[in-house]
Amino acid sequence: MTDTLIRWLLLGMLVLFFVVRAYHHRRAVKEGGAIEYREPNRRAIQAMRLVVGLGWLAAMAAYFFAPRFVAWADFALPEPVRWAGLAVGYANLPLLWWIEATLGKNFNTTLHIREGHTLVSDGPYQWVRHPMYTSLYILVVAIFLTSANWLVGVPGIASLTIILLNRVRREEAVMLERFGEQYRAYMQRTGRFLPRWKGART
Numbered sequence: 184m185t186d187t188l189i190r191w192l193l194l195g196m197l198v199l200f201f202v203v204r205a206y207h208h209r210r211a212v213k214e215g216g217a218i219e220y221r222e223p224n225r226r227a228i229q230a231m232r233l234v235v236g237l238g239w240l241a242a243m244a245a246y247f248f249a250p251r252f253v254a255w256a257d258f259a260l261p262e263p264v265r266w267a268g269l270a271v272g273y274a275n276l277p278l279l280w281w282i283e284a285t286l287g288k289n290f291n292t293t294l295h296i297r298e299g300h301t302l303v304s305d306g307p308y309q310w311v312r313h314p315m316y317t318s319l320y321i322l323v324v325a326i327f328l329t330s331a332n333w334l335v336g337v338p339g340i341a342s343l344t345i346i347l348l349n350r351v352r353r354e355e356a357v358m359l360e361r362f363g364e365q366y367r368a369y370m371q372r373t374g375r376f377l378p379r380w381k382g383a384r385t
Contacts, residue, residue: 189265193329194247196272200322203276207283207290215288216298239338246335256334268328275321282307282314294354302362304369310378312369313351317376319343351375 245252283290285306289297307314323343327336358366373379 185262189269189329190247190250192269193272193326196269196276196325196329197243199273199276200279203280203283204292207280207286208292211286211288211290218291218298219296235338235342239342242334242338246330246332253332253334256332258331258333260328260331265329265331268325272322272325272329275318275325278307279315279318279322282318286315294350294357296357296361300361302358302365302369304373308373310373312355312373312375314376316343316347316351320376 242253285308286303289300289303291297311317320340320343323336323339326339330336355366355370362369
């Protein structure tokens with residue numbers, strides 16, 4: 184009974200996550216100008232993400248609706264840890280909303296420059312340059328802990344790590360190209376993924 188409840192609460196969390204993403208993406212498309220994509224080999228990367236994403240979604244679907252097919256990937260985790268993962272995941276949703284709402288028309292899931300693109304440095308961006316990645320990491324770790332299933336948890340963490348390794352420096356280079364010294368000064372006073380402590384370099 185408890186496992187079933189946790190499973191359905193996790194599904195609810197994921198549904199809310201996609202609702203938040205869809206709302207802000209639609210808002211950005213409606214309010215923003217023309218987009219110049221700056222991600223090399225964008226179509227190939229999108230195709231790869233689609234394949235990986237579909238595989239992960241298939242594992243998720245099995246976990247929620249036919250759990251016996253992925254039960255082999257379950258691992259023992261204390262129930263309080265699973266509930267803690269669920270609590271952290273739900274608590275992360277308002278943070279994600281705040282981050283994406285702050286980006287406004289600049290929001291996109293692909294590296295880009297938009298017509299009328301602005302340097303966002305308020306909201307969570309006054310302390311952290313990439314708070315969305317931090318929020319997404321919280322989400323995938325929460326999924327891992329809540330599901331207590333390797334097949335459901337590990338692909339999300341691995342995929343996000345690969346994206347960060349390939350994108351963050353490129354993204355900052357694009358921002359430096361666009362905003363120059365304004366962005367360089369912004370880098371000096373903010374952390375990359377967490378608020379910057381006095382004396383820290385990033």
